[in-house]
Amino acid sequence: MQETLISVHDVGRRFHLGGETVHALAGVNLTINLGEIVLIEGKSGSGKTTLLNLMGGLDTPSEGRILYRGDDLAARSQREITRWRRTTVGFIFQSFALIDGLTALENVETAARIGGLAPKEATDRSREILARVGMSKRVDHRVAELSGGEQQRVALARGLVCRRELVFADEPTGELDHATGRTVLEILRSVVERRGMTICLTSHDPAVQSFADRVYRLEDGRLAEGESR
Ligand SMILES: Nc1ncnc2c1ncn2[C@@H]1O[C@H](COP(=O)(O)OP(=O)(O)O)[C@@H](O)[C@H]1O
Numbered sequence: 426m427q428e429t430l431i432s433v434h435d436v437g438r439r440f441h442l443g444g445e446t447v448h449a450l451a452g453v454n455l456t457i458n459l460g461e462i463v464l465i466e467g468k469s470g471s472g473k474t475t476l477l478n479l480m481g482g483l484d485t486p487s488e489g490r491i492l493y494r495g496d497d498l499a500a501r502s503q504r505e506i507t508r509w510r511r512t513t514v515g516f517i518f519q520s521f522a523l524i525d526g527l528t529a530l531e532n533v534e535t536a537a538r539i540g541g542l543a544p545k546e547a548t549d550r551s552r553e554i555l556a557r558v559g560m561s562k563r564v565d566h567r568v569a570e571l572s573g574g575e576q577q578r579v580a581l582a583r584g585l586v587c588r589r590e591l592v593f594a595d596e597p598t599g600e601l602d603h604a605t606g607r608t609v610l611e612i613l614r615s616v617v618e619r620r621g622m623t624i625c626l627t628s629h630d631p632a633v634q635s636f637a638d639r640v641y642r643l644e645d646g647r648l649a650e651g652e653s654r
């Protein structure tokens with residue numbers, strides 16, 4: 426019997442821009458089970474980032490409900506949501522969201538400290554995870570000195586440095602060449618297996634499909650029928 430981690434029920438998200446309403450998501454229903462790698466694929470602008478932000482509690486739906494282990498996220502206070510995000514959920518942002526003035530190592534360490542690790546452990550684990558993503562030689566470089574692909578790997582290390590039940594990865598291979606993208610997906614797969622983690626990632630690259638346990642396809646803010654597996 427599979428354990429459901431997240432369930433999304435009839436979720437919609439509208440944005441108001443000037444006099445216009447953008448329907449970023451409408452009528453979305455999906456589930457993510459414990460231990461799965463779930464891919465949300467779709468073209469640019471189809472609503473992938475919006476959906477991840479909602480499931481990760483960074484944004485709230487205009488309609489519908491999102492349950493985490495059966496509890497409605499909307500019923501939680503902002504404080505509870507923040508705590509839940511810090512202890513349970515990891516984010517690897519499409520925009521990386523790294524701190525430019527800090528080195529690769531410092532960026533990962535900062536996340537490790539926020540996640541509750543003691544200084545020595547934060548440093549050790551940060552070095553270890555940066556090595557796994559092939560960034561050993563760049564740990565003391567500032568973010569601004571790194572290429573897009575290198576920044577993406579630092580963002581990955583930062584999202585994985587603390588043990589989390591669930592990690593959201595928004596286009597984690599978007600800036601990478603095919604071989605490096607493959608390595609990143611293998612790292613994600615190995616942490617799922619070793620730590621019993623759950624991952625929800627997005628991509629607009631069809632090559633990522635075969636990597637996921639299940640796939641949902643977004644088209645203009647709606648899930649395509651019958652294409653998830
Ligand atoms: N904060 C926002 N304000 C207004 N429109 C937004 C906002 N965020 C997203 N959108 C719109 O919602 C749609 C989906 O965006 P997004 O979720 O970023 O798509 P994707 O990640 O698949 O490229 C787009 O039309 C985008 O312009």
Ligand SMILES: [Mg+2]
Pocket residue numbers: 473474475519595
């Ligand atoms: Mg996006």
